[in-house]
Amino acid sequence: MARPTPLSGFPEWLPDGRVVEQHVLDTLRRTFELHGFAGIETRAVEPLDQLLRKGETSKEVYVLRRLQEEDGDGADRSGQLGLHFDLTVPFARYVLENAGHLAFPFQRYQVQKVWRGERPQDGRFREFVQADIDVVGAGDLPYHYEVDLPLVMAEALGALRDIGVPPVRILVNNRRVAEGFYRGLGLEDVEGVLRSIDKLDKIGPEKVADLLVAETGATPEQARACLDLAAISGGDAGVVDRVRELAAAHGIASELMEQGLAELRQLIEAAAVRAPGVVVADLKIARGLDYYTGSVYETVLVGHEQLGSICSGGRYDTLASDGKQTYPGVGLSIGVSRLVSRLLSGGLVRATRGVPAAVLVAVTSDESRPASDAVATALRARGVPVEVAPTAAKFGKQIKHADRRGIPFVWFPATEDGAADQVKDIRSGEQVDAEATTWAPPAEDLWPRVVPAEA
Amino acid sequence: MARPTPLSGFPEWLPDGRVVEQHVLDTLRRTFELHGFAGIETRAVEPLDQLLRKGETSKEVYVLRRLQEEDGDGADRSGQLGLHFDLTVPFARYVLENAGHLAFPFQRYQVQKVWRGERPQDGRFREFVQADIDVVGAGDLPYHYEVDLPLVMAEALGALRDIGVPPVRILVNNRRVAEGFYRGLGLEDVEGVLRSIDKLDKIGPEKVADLLVAETGATPEQARACLDLAAISGGDAGVVDRVRELAAAHGIASELMEQGLAELRQLIEAAAVRAPGVVVADLKIARGLDYYTGSVYETVLVGHEQLGSICSGGRYDTLASDGKQTYPGVGLSIGVSRLVSRLLSGGLVRATRGVPAAVLVAVTSDESRPASDAVATALRARGVPVEVAPTAAKFGKQIKHADRRGIPFVWFPATEDGAADQVKDIRSGEQVDAEATTWAPPAEDLWPRVVPAEA
Structure with a gap:
């Protein structure tokens, strides 16, 4: 066997790099457990039809086939298995499958590999480790968990500061604010607007304005108002006033928006006490996924913003449903491989040795x-x-x-x-x-x- | 979504079961690290052609395909990826790929899921966790590691005694003994004889005798001698004498056998001091895999022998080779899922609670x-x-x-x-x-x- 070469998109660490990754994982686990999250692990595979329920992700899924399988590559997808591309879909299935054995609200953490058949690039892998926390309720879930969970992540990531991990900034928004504002403006394609706004960092405001006009039927003035909303950010409750002023200037009165603003204020104010300087309201945070219904979160490493978010999530009113019972949830997911890869390749941290023996x-x-x-x-x-x-x-x-x-x-x-x-x-x-x-x-x-x- | 049902062969635990599994994993990790084994993790996938190098396993491999892949299910295997079915093949590749960055002898542990497309049955899963330790040398590897490694496993599994895990018995043999004996008898198809002997527990001595005659060309007398050898077992060096007596009775004089017996004696004697009562020589232990060249190991839970081996391995003179350098190794692998599944389903252990909070x-x-x-x-x-x-x-x-x-x-x-x-x-x-x-x-x-x- 000739000397093998690495597979692009499938990161592996040398033993001293693994010491770093293991330290990160141990630190996260300890924080999660101190906050009462129970560790679970789900199988790596899910039925393909479950993985494909969100259309957008279909191209990313790895499908499994036993080498000796008779039916081969037929069009029949029933019974086919794919590798999970996140830990939310399997968690939702686990909750439904085991609901009778779980005590709700159920708080769990889950640290596992996930797979996506995307084109590999810097910080984007085909196989990577995620560390998720979620709380899920049966029927209802109090709002305070939307405040608590990003603060658990702030603490978990903050516990890595002393090894040389840069400080994090958690950017928060609330879907209700955006939706109330857009609808108040007269834009009904809320999903479409969110998808366009989500591209702000990638393509800039001018192109997003063009997109809004072309794809959501916005007038240039409506597009401008959406961009003005997205430009609002700040670490205190003044943000809420600025959104109200902007809304008033456009004649928007929205109960939904007001509910969202009240929630956002509660989050910002609690965070200012419990994790000063970490949580910032940023009205451009949209999160592409359509199942978020309340708070949404993204997290950047200060000084490494171009790496993208290393910890994202939000509130979903329907994490899972079996027809009779609905399970709302809120959760965040740390991209452990993306973080560790940057720590190692950026020369930010080092292990004192690569072997355990003293x-x-x-x-x-x-x-x-x-x-x-x-x-x-x-x-x-x-x-x-x-x-x-x-x-x-x-x-x-x-x-x-x-x-x-x-x-x-x-x-x-x-x-x-x-x-x-x-x-x-x-x-x-x-x-x-x-x-x-x-x-x-x-x-x-x-x-x-x-x-x-x-x- | 209707309430989902479990997938056969893909075990998952409720939170209190996961507490048990996590405890087992933490305990193993601690023992491995106290003995200086460095933790590594390899990607879940390997090139299919590497996974298929051992013909026997081909039917067990899960092949991956991106859902949107153009080339579909063509016969061209180059570039195709499969899920690893053990941790030895990926470790061998990792050693070759990173040889320049590793210090030899390199001791590593690795705890990961593996996948096999086998028909699920009791204690046999399609997805399961293995915990491996191996030592690999560059060019050579001293014999004493063949004594050390099973004793590390004895200590690791012994550390689980206080949670209610039954005592283990490690059954050891040496390929050189078997090979020298068979060749001395005049049987040249050593692999074939080993494969037949490996079926003793499943089909019994009479059918193995038939197999030996039918498939390896043995005479009934030769078959009987092989079965007599396989019947020898014991916890002290007297075993060595009994093998010699049997060999002498058949007129066998084999240098290879003598080397194997000296090694086996050394292992038994050291184990009697360092882990009294745990290690037993058992001349019927064959291990199906053809790459073992010296000591071979299987491990049973006392009182649960019918579960099969929960920790197996051996010595391989060529774990990996890049044409210039050969890397011999010795290692063992614990079937963590098989063990944990028995602990839970057999009602042997319990967690004091399923959530971390006190x-x-x-x-x-x-x-x-x-x-x-x-x-x-x-x-x-x-x-x-x-x-x-x-x-x-x-x-x-x-x-x-x-x-x-x-x-x-x-x-x-x-x-x-x-x-x-x-x-x-x-x-x-x-x-x-x-x-x-x-x-x-x-x-x-x-x-x-x-x-x-x-x-």
Whole structure:
């Protein structure tokens, strides 16, 4: 087999990169669990007809076929399976399937790979890890979860600040504001307007204005008003007043908009107390997906805005429905691979080492390997990660072996009766007597850590 | 959407089952890391031609196709992707692809889902989680790793004993013993003999004897000798003597067999010291896969032998090769889903609760929700997992909400100036004054635990 080359769009990390990713995943999990979210995992596949219910995503789906399947590639889709392209569709199915066994409101987190057959580009992968939190109610779901959930994400991402992750800014909007405003203006194709506004960052306001005129039947004045709304942003409740002023200037009076503004104000005000400076109202946030009905969220890394959103989501009045019961929800999803990829490729963070072991136990001779194994066992029993040297090579070679891996300590078992074992910090060269039943490395050396790259 | 039904072969757990699985995964990870194994993760897909290099597995592979792909289902396999069916093939590819960045011997663990399009049956899934450890060398790999790795697995699985996992028995054999013995007997189709012997547990000795005669050209006497070899097992070095006696009785003198016996003896003797009673030589262990060249391992749960092996592997002289360099390895793989499925369906273990929260903070009124949020924040800052009640319902209803989830404590924020907050253990009914900056639940209630089912 010739040396294989990476598959574009399917990222993999070297061991030290995986240390970074694992640290991110552990940190997210801890925050989610502190907030009472239960971890679940769903299968990677869903029936194809379920995956295709949202027409837009059809081209992204990977379809599965058993190599020896008889029916081949027929047009019959029943029974066909595809890989999930997000964690929301499988979660909705899981809720319906297990509703009788779940206590509502049900808070869950889910960290899994998803797959999309898109053309790979910077920050866009065909296989990537998402970390989602959602709360779903049976029948109803109080508004306060729309405030709580982005703040959980702010805390989770904030917990990564000390390893060198830039601060995040969570941009929030409310679908009711946009819908009330557009309808008040006389525009009925709310979906179409949202889809056009969603392209603002990509194509700029002039082209969005053209789109609005061409595709939603807006007049140039209506298009201008939509763009004026989208231009409003800010971190305090003054935003709400500016939307009202703009609406008044266009003679818009909308109960829906007022409801949305009241919700948006509540979110902004609570966030200013619980996560100062993180949450900003941004009226251009549209989110392409049509199932959002209230708050919507996007999140940028400050200084890396061009990477796009690393954490998005919103409120959906109908996450799932079995005909009798409707399950409203609110949730956000972190693009873990996009984040980790930027941390690694941007040189923002580094792992102190790529292997777990803090200590390499040297082996003096093949015959004395059991003595080295015994030292390792004693250290491990006390929670110290240890490797034993692969061979009884010269000590210089064994030290080099540790050095190449970034293992900070080398342990030398005593070779004479009455002599003490010794342990050497190979960074400083300091070597001291030590006993495997009492010695421990400094806490900062015990496990690999993730630190800002310049540290 | 009607209520969906589970897909056969694609197991999913309810939140309390996931607590069990997560505990198993955390325990394995900790043991692997204490032994210096670095965690890696590979993409879920490999080029189809790489997956099909072992002919036997072709029918199990799931092939991927983008829904909108033009070329459809053509015969051209180049560029086609399939889901990996184990973690060994992707690991071998990862080693070749990244050899320049890895330090050898390279020890890694890998915990991921794999997919096989097999007919689902008890303990056999189409999607399941494996947890693998392997050590791979560049050019050579010392024998002692063949002793070390099963003992790491013994320790990892042993660490699950206190949650109610039955003891394990690791059955070991050495390919060289079998090959030397068969060749010494005059049987040249070693693969064929191994494949037949591998069916012993399924079809019994008589039918295996028939198979050996029919498919490997063995005489009935040769077949009998193979079965006599396969019948030898035991936990001490006496096994080696019995193999030698049997070989002598058939006039077999084989250097290869002697090398294998020396290795087997070394493994048995070391295991008797480092993990007494766990490792047993069993000469019938064949392992179907043709790439094993030295030690081979299977592992049964004592009392659940009919479940089959939950942890298997062996030594392969050529895990990977790029034409210039060969990479020998040794590794084992735990069938996590098979194990967890048995733990849950067999009622062997249970989680103390299915949600992380140890405390539900009650909400007295909608206006005082911020006070409840503040209590939650203070408790979480000290590492206590907390939920805040979804609504300001009557306290009785809020307590019921906690009870349904298995949350042991309900916190009542003070409603009058000067009054103290109170916390109630809803199991005992005991209610005491408490401060969020100092109170903590008993350690055994802090996080969900996994315990033997009868506990």
